Amino acid sequence: MKTKNLFIGFKSSRAIPVRNGLTRDFLVQSTLDGGVCRIDYQPVPRAESSIVPRGTIILERSDGRFAIDIVLDGGPACGQAAELLEVAFARQCSGIMVVDANDIMAEPRLSSAREVWNYRNMRIHADDRAEIVGALENEGPTTLARLGEIAMTRSDTRAAIYAMACDGTIELDLRCGLGPDGLVLPGRFGGSTTLLTAFGA
Structure with missing residues (x-):
């Protein structure tokens, strides 16, 4: 049986499937970021046959609502890019925010967020x-x-x-x-x- 890796934080409206460690780090940093009010997740339609969990992370921040494009391998495929744009329009986002590995791994924020998150169950x-x-x-x-x-x-x-x-x-x-x-x-x-x-x- 295959189990999904899920992220839950106090700003999350639902459990969010986590594809990889960098996505998890992004969600942790967003949860601890005072400028982020809410984290939402738009899953793909149930007809989607991909084994890899896909969907769109949406951040509500003090400066607007943004659909997040986490670029780890040169950017999304054409179909995924269209899907992201469709979600952004449907959720009335202010725009699409592109986040890459360098953004997520920036120090000292990366190490600090990981250290703080270790105490989430205390x-x-x-x-x-x-x-x-x-x-x-x-x-x-x-x-x-x-x-x-x-x-x-x-x-x-x-x-x-x-x-x-x-x-x-x-x-x-x-x-x-x-x-x-x-x-x-x-x-x-x-x-x-x-x-x-x-x-x-």
């Missing part, structure tokens, strides 16, 4: 969650080092921060990495209180 004590949220409410956006100093948590503060970023309670600016000067912000799109699992991811 359970956070309610007191620790309240302590971190309260510290951010008092301080506003602050650095990881400063938040670690002022948030008195039972568990490892850095681990709790990462886990809370995975459920949307807070945000991390991963463009600058996870060093002491890494920026932590209150979550702008709410957070999920439900533990999410990325099956097979």
Whole structure:
């Protein structure tokens, strides 16, 4: 029996089939990106006979809705390109965003997102969650080092921060990495209180 590799995150409207590691990395980065409001997925019609899971990832961002063209092997075939355009029109997208391997593998964002996502299944004590949220409410956006100093948590503060970023309670600016000067912000799109699992991811 063949099982599908699925991705689930708090911004995802449904489980998203993952074709490869780079697509998974893109979905993780998008989930942790404060500029992305929602991740959707448009599957191909059921009549599609391809064994490889295909479909279109759609990002709703602060600057519009975009159908995502992840280019890993020189671009989509003609039929796939037409399919992507059709989905973009049908979902009233602002445009098509082309993403290649270099975009996804850009550092320090790639390593930072992977490190944070490792904590997605960590359970956070309610007191620790309240302590971190309260510290951010008092301080506003602050650095990881400063938040670690002022948030008195039972568990490892850095681990709790990462886990809370995975459920949307807070945000991390991963463009600058996870060093002491890494920026932590209150979550702008709410957070999920439900533990999410990325099956097979």
